[in-house]
Amino acid sequence: MTELPKAYEPHSVEEKWYPIWNSGGYFKPRGHASKYCITIPPPNVTGSLHIGHALCYTIQDVLIRWKRMQGYNALCVPGTDHAGIATQNVLEKQLRKEGLTRHDLGREKFVERTWQWVEEYGGVILSQLQRLGCSFDWDRTRFTMDEGYIDAVMECFVRWWEGGLIYRGKRVINWCPRCLTAISDIEVKHEDRPGKLYHIRYPFKDGSGLVTVATTRPETMLGDTAVAANPSDDRYKNLFGKTIILPLVGREIPLIADDYAKSEFGSGAVKVTPAHDVNDFEAGMRHNLPKVIVIDEHGRMTADAGERYAGLDRYEARERVLEELAAQGSIEKIEDYVVPEASCDRCHTVIEPLLSEQWFVRMKELAQPAIDVVKQGRVKFVPDRYERIYLDWMENIRDWTISRQLWWGHRIPVWTTEDGEYIVARSEAEALEKANGKPIKQDEDVLDTWFSSGLWPQAVLGWPRQPEDLATFYPTSVLTTARDIIYLWVSRMLMSGLYFMHEIPFDDVYIYATVLDEQGRRQSKSLGTGVDPLDVIRLYGADALRFSLLVRAARGQDIRFAKIEKDRQPQVEEARNFANKIWNASRFVLMNLGDAADIEARWVPSDALADRWILAELNSTIEQVTSALDEYRLNEVAQTLYHFFWDGFCDWYIELTKTLVASREVTDEVRAARCRIVYVLETSLRLLHPLMPFITEEIWQQLPHKGDSIMLASWPEADAARDDQQAHEQMETLIALITKVRNIRSETNIPMQSRLKLYIGTTDQPTRRLVNNNSDQIKRLARIEEITIFDTLPAMESAPRDIVAGMEIAVPLEGLIDFEKERERVIKELTRKETEARSLAARLDNISFMERAPREVVQETRGRHEELIAEIEKLRATLGSLGAG
């Protein structure tokens, strides 16, 4: 006999079990069964856990715990990402507090300091995952810059280079003037801001007139090297090839014909600035135009912008250009205009399109196989709508800028000889060897963070070496990730996995819900809308946090997660209450085990309705939960278990079997009942374990059984032989009967203490048997002292009557009943039934319905209608006997 505390106390339980699991090797793959493998999305080393992470990693822990219980050789590999720009920003901010810049330290010292920081604080987020209960194999923890990972990155670069997929090119890229690096297209965030559209007059050299061009960025005109109009534009047909004098600068530039100019826009003529705009760059290439760089990497005007502007910030330059243009009457008009603005994903500085030399990866060839595997259904997106989104992007993919002008990251493995020859090698030693004694110099840039994380699944399993893990666990089973990194990350893993492993990196891509704050905004620290999962865990426990997230995780639907106010968070409270319910139901069971030695979690066959019913319910729960897990419908998993446990097990099964289970006299029957209730509890715990690992382990340990941790217990299997439609229907009747009696009591204000008599009128033999067989339970749950069954209920004074599931029932009262109240109650019930009967009658009168609806539906409708008519008749009689008041 075990006595548990009255309320579940999560903290001591969590602190107790996690170390036992972890040091006991429970998170390791076991056995030689089929593998199930997850490599988690590596959080940034600088990161700390937010609610979105909590959801992401909870989902993966649910999956890995479930598969482990199912007997798979299950492995979940954790790790962190070096997160180039993000981490460098953190360190630079730190330096700034000391009044230093990274340049004061120099590259080597700066990188060294970053490593120190990473070693000291980089593990924080992983330890937070442990607080969540994640059963990941921490001995296999990886970092995207650890020794073996560097090999993977170098191998990838070299082989892509050798395959002709990497090239160096000079083109307009996205430049962040604050981070001082190039960034890729998908690291740019687009936003519409109110601004102006300036219409500027450019004169022809021969004085024959003007062209008006429109721009939102007048300062870039200093770099114009042409004006373009559409070749089909009649306004310009005869003017192409004429020379224009660029105002302020005086440069002679041509009017060219190019499709890229749209006739509908403004005057149809567009200024062309090849060094500062992607489209203009391409137009420039087509027409062999010079590229004049007028803005530098800090966002300041260069000497080529002209003396009057050199050194000015780009926005100051804009003002001056406008003033001077206005002064010479070159501005035709200024309109209010919504300006699409591009900013750096990391620091929100407005990016500058800049002509610059960078390293690129050619994407078309890599993309094709990654498109094919998705189209062929070999890689499945969940929810499937993301497949379209992925494919659209992949089919229009552009080359990837992979060089970053940062210090923190994988340095690009390209060395240059004095004569400008590129030597690409896996290491400096290899490069020196290839150089044959020629002096060489390594490229200063590092690789985009996503270049390395794009190798994640194979790299963490040991590629480019060929260890056992790689052979055993690649390809992985599922990638669970956020929708905003489908392009940044998912696509790249598919491409690199297929290129190097000739095999998909994962079977399924599960895109989980985005967590928003209570007003539907993205959870964000800077907005102050973030919730710290550790605060939630401190308040309610890890299991409650996990459950509260899972129960809302409908497929890909956003979740609003309110912040904690006055130490309360109602959404998690619901889950905390559920945990407490589990605790107390278990407490009841454990308190009544008697001599636990002769009790085991075993289903002892029984004819009793409650037993047949709960067994069938449990079975259908197993079925539903398992198939929902299979399809990543995690909210359904949580909801199904919640209702089975609370409504089915606690509210009905425990209540119905309570007296037997808790009986002082221990007969075989009592022991059998105890085995059964332990069986249902034990099975429920196993079903709940992946969602709520701590509480289920704590309770499971106290139950009589043979295993050593619930983590290794087997996942319950459904058995069609346990379905029992009859038990289901009979139980529905029983519940309806008990509920109706309670309802009468409540509506007529009869106190709970007073024991009532219950009269039932029915000639239906199965119903009579049902009542007789369960009379003890009916008496107890409806607080009845005596049940009498009649064929037809006699008329009686002072007895509220009603009708339920074909039975007439009456509750005779000692004193007088309030006739007025009673009439109201009956009228309410009658009205309800009449309304339903009318709608059914209308349907049955409808010829089309009778002809076209499936037979079962018609039959069901007719049956229900007849039942209602009979019930209504009896209720009317009852109402009649209550008199006119």
Add this chain to the structure above:
RNA sequence: AGGCGCGUAGCUCAGGGGUAGAGCACUACCUUGACACGGUAGGGGUCUGGGGUUCAAAUCCCCACGCGCCUACCA
């Protein structure tokens, strides 16, 4: 400009052709030997609006409105 998602009880949200659901909040009763983080009963909804398909629409289709997100080379 296109695309996607969403709009269901006061609030937060499930559901998804055949009797409208949960949690919280609300009302009444109940400290009954698992649990007040509880129990019992109840009130509350033209499922955003309009068309269509269907015997039947909250559910499927079209349109509108509102909210959110994503993509884009609209100067």
